[in-house]
Amino acid sequence: MGFEMKGSQPVRSILDQHRIDPECPECGATFPLTVGEARLNPTRRCPNGHEVTVDAGELDRIARSVQRQVEEMLKPRDGG
Ligand SMILES: [Zn+2]
Helix, strand or coil, X not given: CCCCXXXXXXXXXXXXXXXXXXXXXXXXXXXXXXXXXXXXXXXXXXXXCXXXXXXXXXXXXXXXXXXXXXHHHHCCCCCC
């Protein structure tokens, strides 16, 4: 995996850079968006100009799953 481990990068900053690339419900186009950007402004426009609102519950679910992955990566390995 491509995470840089310089010192202790806070989980939050890894999460903010996590891409969610939402899909427009109108036309099905996807566009690049990170969790951090969606937190700042969950309402975005797809490449075709439709308004797409990222669901806060969806963000929470992504946040938990990314956090779990990062914690797993930071854990010392003991077989298994
Ligand atoms: Zn669209």
